[in-house]
Structures are given as C-alpha cells and as structure tokens.
Amino acid sequence: MTRTIMHIDVNSAFLSWTAVHMLQHGSSIDLRNIPSIIGGNQATRHGIVLAKSIPAKGFKIQTGEPVFQAKQKCPNLVVMPPDYFLYMQCSSALSEILQNYSDKIQLFSIDECFLDYTGIEKILGEPIKVANQIREQIRKELGFTVNIGISTNKLLAKMAGDLKKPDMTHTIYPEEISAKMWPLPVEDLYMVGRATAPKLKGMGIHTIGDLANTDIELLKYKFKSWGLMLHAYANGIDESPVHPGSGHTVIKGIGNSTTVYFDVIDKQTAYKVLLSLVETVSMRLRFSGFCCSVVAVSLKTDELISSSHQKKLMTPIDCTNAVFKEVKSLFDEMWRGQPIRQMGIRVSDLYTKDYIQLSFFEENWDKQRRLDKTIDEIRIKYGSNAVIRSSFLWSGLSPLEGGVVDEFPVMSSIL
Amino acid sequence: MKVLMKPIKMIAWFEENGKLMPIRYQLENSESEKISVNVDKVLLMQEEKLAGNKMFIYKCQSVLNGLERIYELKYELYTCKWFLYKM
Numbered sequence: 001m002t003r004t005i006m007h008i009d010v011n012s013a014f015l016s017w018t019a020v021h022m023l024q025h026g027s028s029i030d031l032r033n034i035p036s037i038i039g040g041n042q043a044t045r046h047g048i049v050l051a052k053s054i055p056a057k058g059f060k061i062q063t064g065e066p067v068f069q070a071k072q073k074c075p076n077l078v079v080m081p082p083d084y085f086l087y088m089q090c091s092s093a094l095s096e097i098l099q100n101y102s103d104k105i106q107l108f109s110i111d112e113c114f115l116d117y118t119g120i121e122k123i124l125g126e127p128i129k130v131a132n133q134i135r136e137q138i139r140k141e142l143g144f145t146v147n148i149g150i151s152t153n154k155l156l157a158k159m160a161g162d163l164k165k166p167d168m169t170h171t172i173y174p175e176e177i178s179a180k181m182w183p184l185p186v187e188d189l190y191m192v193g194r195a196t197a198p199k200l201k202g203m204g205i206h207t208i209g210d211l212a213n214t215d216i217e218l219l220k221y222k223f224k225s226w227g228l229m230l231h232a233y234a235n236g237i238d239e240s241p242v243h244p245g246s247g248h249t250v251i252k253g254i255g256n257s258t259t260v261y262f263d264v265i266d267k268q269t270a271y272k273v274l275l276s277l278v279e280t281v282s283m284r285l286r287f288s289g290f291c292c293s294v295v296a297v298s299l300k301t302d303e304l305i306s307s308s309h310q311k312k313l314m315t316p317i318d319c320t321n322a323v324f325k326e327v328k329s330l331f332d333e334m335w336r337g338q339p340i341r342q343m344g345i346r347v348s349d350l351y352t353k354d355y356i357q358l359s360f361f362e363e364n365w366d367k368q369r370r371l372d373k374t375i376d377e378i379r380i381k382y383g384s385n386a387v388i389r390s391s392f393l394w395s396g397l398s399p400l401e402g403g404v405v406d407e408f409p410v411m412s413s414i415l
Numbered sequence: 416m417k418v419l420m421k422p423i424k425m426i427a428w429f430e431e432n433g434k435l436m437p438i439r440y441q442l443e444n445s446e447s448e449k450i451s452v453n454v455d456k457v458l459l460m461q462e463e464k465l466a467g468n469k470m471f472i473y474k475c476q477s478v479l480n481g482l483e484r485i486y487e488l489k490y491e492l493y494t495c496k497w498f499l500y501k502m
Contacts, residue, residue: 017466020465020466021465021466021468023465024463024465024466024468024470025420026418026419026420026498026500028418086466086467086468089466089467089468090466090467091467092467093464093466093467094467141464141465142464142465142466142467143465143466144466
C-alpha cells in the first residue's frame with residue numbers, strides 16, 4: 001500500500017521560539033527579522049551558534065561556529081541565550097496540534113516530527129490541503145512557522161521539507177525524484193555529511209542524481225553497507241515505519257562531554273574533570289539498567305585537534321570507580337601534555353545486568369556496587385549535589401559534569 | 416494603545432466555572448506613587464498559546480484620573496504573574 005508521510009520541521013527552531021516568547025512578553029523586536037542568533041555563554045567557552053535568523057544567514061553566519069566569529073561577521077548581531085525549558089514546551093505544543101491529524105506521530109528531534117497520514121485522506125482530505133491547514137494552525141496558535149514535506153516515505157518527506165524555507169509545503173513523490181531531488185548537491189542528501197561528501201566528490205559524484213545513477217557495486221566496494229544505504233536514499237527508497245512516540249528505544253551507548261572554561265594543563269585537574277564526567281555517565285548507565293564493556297575517552301586540545309581512545313573490557317562494569325580506573329589509564333596512554341579544551345567519555349557495548357560473567361583475575365566490585373547504589377539513592381532523594389567527592393571542594397570544578405536535560409528529546413540519525 | 420508589559424500586583428477571583436477574573440490592581444504612576452485601580456468591566460477574554468506558553472488576555476475598562484480608559488491585562492498561567500499589557 002502506498003503510504004502518505006509528512007515531515008514537519010520548525011523553521012530556525014530555537015531562534016523563532018525565543019522570538020515568539022519575547023513577543024509574547026511585550027518585546028517590540030522580532031528576532032526573526034534582524035540579524036540574531038541563539039548562542040551559548042562565551043565566558044564559559046560554550047559560545048557556539050545554536051540557531052540563526054534568516055537575516056543573520058545573509059552575513060554567512062553558520063550554525064556551530066563560535067559566537068565571537070559570528071560577531072566579527074556582523075557587529076550588530078543580537079545574541080540570545082538558549083532556554084531548553086521553553087523549547088520543550090514549544091515542542092510538546094507542536095505535537096499536541098499534530099495529534100489532531102494523526103495518531104501516528106514520531107518525534108524525530110525537538111523540532112522535527114514525522115506524521116503518518118496514510119488512510120486519513122478519506123477523513124480529512126488531500127494531504128497538501130491538510131498540510132497547509134496544519135501550517136496555518138501552528139502559525140496562528142503557536143506563533144512560529146514550519147515547513148512540511150509530503151511523500152510516500154520518511155526519507156522523501158524529510159528531503160521535501162528541506163527544499164525551500166520558511167513556511168512552505170513541498171512534495172517529492174517518487175515520480176518527482178528526478179526533477180526535484182536529483183539536481184541537488186550530494187551533501188543535501190540525508191546522511192551525507194562532511195566526511196562522506198568529499199569522498200563522493202572525489203569519485204565524481206556531485207549531485208544526488210549522480211549518486212542514484214552510480215553503479216551500486218562500486219558504492220558497495222567503497223563504502224560497504226553504508227554505500228548500499230546511500231544508493232537507496234538517493235533513489236528515494238526507505239521502508240522505515242513512523243514509530244509513534246520518540247522512536248528511540250535502543251540505547252547503544254551513553255556519553256557526556258564538557259568544554260572546560262580554562263585550558264587544562266595538569267594531570268590532576270584533568271583527572272578531576274574526567275571524574276566529574278564519569279560520575280554522571282556511570283549514574284546514567286546504572287539508571288538505564290546496563291553494564292558496559294567498552295570505555296572511550298576523547299580529548300580536544302586548545303588547537304581544536306581531537307583524539308580519542310577506547311578499550312574493550314573482559315568483564316562488563318557499571319561502578320563509578322571501575323569506569324574511572326579505565327578512563328584514567330586511557331587518558332594516560334593518549335595525553336602528551338597538550339592544553340586540553342574539551343573532554344568527553346563514552347561507554348558502549350551495553351549488557352543487561354541479569355547475568356554477568358565474572359573473572360578471577362579482575363577486581364571484585366561488589367562492595368563498590370553497594371556504595372554506588374546508596375549514593376545514587378541519596379542523590380535522587382536530596383539532589384545531585386547532596387553527596388560529592390571531597391576532591392572537588394574549592395577546586396572550582398563541578399562535581400558532576402554533563403548529563404542530559406530531563407526529557408529533552410534526543411537527536412537521532414536513524415529514520 | 417502602547418505595549419507596556421509591566422508586572423502588577425493583582426486581586427482576582429475565580430468564578431464557579433473556573434474562570435479567572437481580575438478585580439483590582441496596583442499601579443505605579445510616573446511619580447512612583449502607588450495607585451489602586453478597580454477593573455470596572457471585562458470587555459473581552461482571550462486565550463493565547465504562543466510558543467506553547469498559555470496566557471489569558473483581558474480587555475478591560477477602568478476609570479483612571481477621572482477618565483474612562485480601555486486597556487489590556489495579561490495573566491501567565493505557568494508563572495502565575497499578572498501584567499499590564501497594553502494601555
């Protein structure tokens with residue numbers, strides 16, 4: 001059966017949400033009409049551009065670049081801080097409206113949703129007419145604009161939604177692929193990023209059409225299974241269903257990273273920052289009910305050079321101290337004394353805790369596990385800073401670093 | 416009317432059906448004197464959901480300095496704050 005899928009994407013989400021919130025509170029300026037960005041705090045070095053207005057785009061300001069660089073491009077740039085609580089509120093108001101149109105809605109990220117419209121045509125009418133109605137309702141009630149892409153699968157709907165912004169409805173039905181999607185540059189294809197695009201261009205593949213018409217065997221030879229997926233996507237083939245809810249049920253790894261507000265140059269401080277990350281990651285690991293058997297550490301130096309190191313463990317672990325022990329040894333192996341700007345740790349290869357193969361030759365973490373359980377319970381009951389390690393006292397560092405904003409929808413790259 | 420969006424102290428009541436109605440509020444004039452204003456009439460009540468944030472807008476009428484004036488009040492549900500929105 002032919003499906004009808006809609007992809008709803010908020011135009012410059014963080015920026016327009018902040019703009020609408022300000023207007024609602026009496027602001028005379030609409031951030032969307034002036035060069036403006038949503039940016040992190042520069043003092044703590046979290047200053048990157050999270051979202052930009054369309055006039056800011058005119059100054060060639062890009063999402064992800066440092067705020068100070070954006071300010072150099074446009075000295076009158078207005079910088080507003082992010083407000084994640086507001087964004088979650090906007091996101092849930094959006095999905096509340098969408099629920100009037102279908103029962104199958106997948107929150108793909110905080111500002112994107114898929115809506116399965118299959119079969120509802122008979123009740124509510126033509127998809128394009130209804131999409132325009134949805135856009136109108138969102139603009140009127142919530143005050144921001146969205147783009148809606150319509151097609152027969154999630155991939156094409158998403159590609160259609162990205163065609164021309166803002167506040168528009170587009171379709172890319174299978175018969176329109178060659179006219180609407182194939183002339184686009186290959187980096188516009190979903191899942192072709194800054195690593196894949198140069199490789200494809202090196203092979204003489206510049207447009208999505210080039211990729212679609214490339215010999216599949218060649219792609220398979222160069223990119224393995226990834227190549228097959230790219231070829232399918234370029235031809236508009238995608239069978240993934242709309243998963244109601246957030247759709248992300250499988251956790252493959254848990255990680256946190258932090259940009260330190262100064263450059264870390266000594267081992268003791270680096271250990272402390274890593275420990276603060278281990279505290280949150282291992283707590284999240286235990287709360288999700290898993291043990292991990294791969295631990296990875298990543299560093300970014302003051303010259304923005306990244307490196308990472310990982311280790312496979314014999315016995316799966318979930319203890320703060322056990323993870324920290326591995327993290328320390330990985331860090332010692334990779335660090336050559338360069339000033340560090342950013343540190344991250346990640347645990348993966350997760351196992352459920354039901355059965356764990358223990359080893360004679362490794363430490364028994366049983367006692368530690370009981371301690372972790374107690375600490376976790378205290379932190380749940382009295383707040384995460386109720387018990388902290390004394391090494392963080394007067395260190396100027398946070399005892400628990402990273403973590404996720406509660407219930408903030410996670411990003412995914414899986415359709 | 417000019418947008419003011421000034422936070423105000425408010426006395427309001429809930430009607431039997433749950434509707435929130437403004438009764439009397441306190442304003443600061445240009446000489447920083449506090450003056451109390453009775454809400455004589457609520458002409459219109461509207462719900463607003465911009466950015467998913469629920470607010471109620473009241474178009475009201477009161478006598479200010481011997482003059483009958485129309486203005487707007489706003490109530491933000493999430494923060495429970497009242498504002499003199501437009502006058």
